[in-house]
Amino acid sequence: MPNRTASTDAPILDVLTERWSTRIFDGSAPIDEQALQSALEAARWSPSASNTQPWRFIVARRGSASHTAVVESLLGFNRAWAADAAVLVVFVATTEQDGKELRWATYDVGQAAAHFTVQAHANGLSTHQMGGFRAADIATAFSLADDQRAITVMAVGPLGDVESASDDLRAREDAPRERRPVAESILIDD
Numbered sequence: 001m002p003n004r005t006a007s008t009d010a011p012i013l014d015v016l017t018e019r020w021s022t023r024i025f026d027g028s029a030p031i032d033e034q035a036l037q038s039a040l041e042a043a044r045w046s047p048s049a050s051n052t053q054p055w056r057f058i059v060a061r062r063g064s065a066s067h068t069a070v071v072e073s074l075l076g077f078n079r080a081w082a083a084d085a086a087v088l089v090v091f092v093a094t095t096e097q098d099g100k101e102l103r104w105a106t107y108d109v110g111q112a113a114a115h116f117t118v119q120a121h122a123n124g125l126s127t128h129q130m131g132g133f134r135a136a137d138i139a140t141a142f143s144l145a146d147d148q149r150a151i152t153v154m155a156v157g158p159l160g161d162v163e164s165a166s167d168d169l170r171a172r173e174d175a176p177r178e179r180r181p182v183a184e185s186i187l188i189d190d
Helices: 014-018 033-044 065-073 078-084 105-122 135-141 167-174
Strands: 055-061 087-094 126-130 148-157
Touching: 014 105, 033 055, 033 105, 055 065, 055 105, 065 078, 065 087, 065 135, 078 126, 078 148, 087 105, 105 126, 105 148, 135 148
Parallel strands: none
Antiparallel strands: 055 087, 087 148, 126 148
16 A cells, blocks of 8 residues: 555644545444544534534444445445445535524534544544435435435445455555645635
8 A cells, every 4th residue: 555645735734644535445344433433523523603513424334224225325436335334424414493594504514524534534444425425315215304415425444455456446546645736726815
């Protein structure tokens, strides 16, 4: 496995430079329950607008009917690898509270997912977030309320053996980690 540490233009925390999104999970290793609970706790303590905490989580362990339902909602290439993850977590946004739109709900759920990801990595779990899934299938399978929307699915678990992965997966794992320079993301810097 090549070094996956990001090359940054400014110093950032090691847990951030070392975190990357694998598609190769150990299809037989169980989840470290303590590490999973810590990641969920980190998500719980992420910031939210007016402390609305609009996040909800569907935690689907491999071998369960819930895991199967989440896998069946995945699109394209995601189905080829994500079923090996020990857990699939669906991050759900509650978009209304007391009859009022929670305008920042999806942003806040994204923060919860980010906090989850960093804590999971710090505790030795690998993660990969996916947008390629049918949200309507998730809503039906888990009887989500009209004001709840699946935002992302995250594969979580121990890293698998890169050498035994398919050529396609190995090529994706070996690809360089790249990001555009910060300067290209800044619209105004007065």
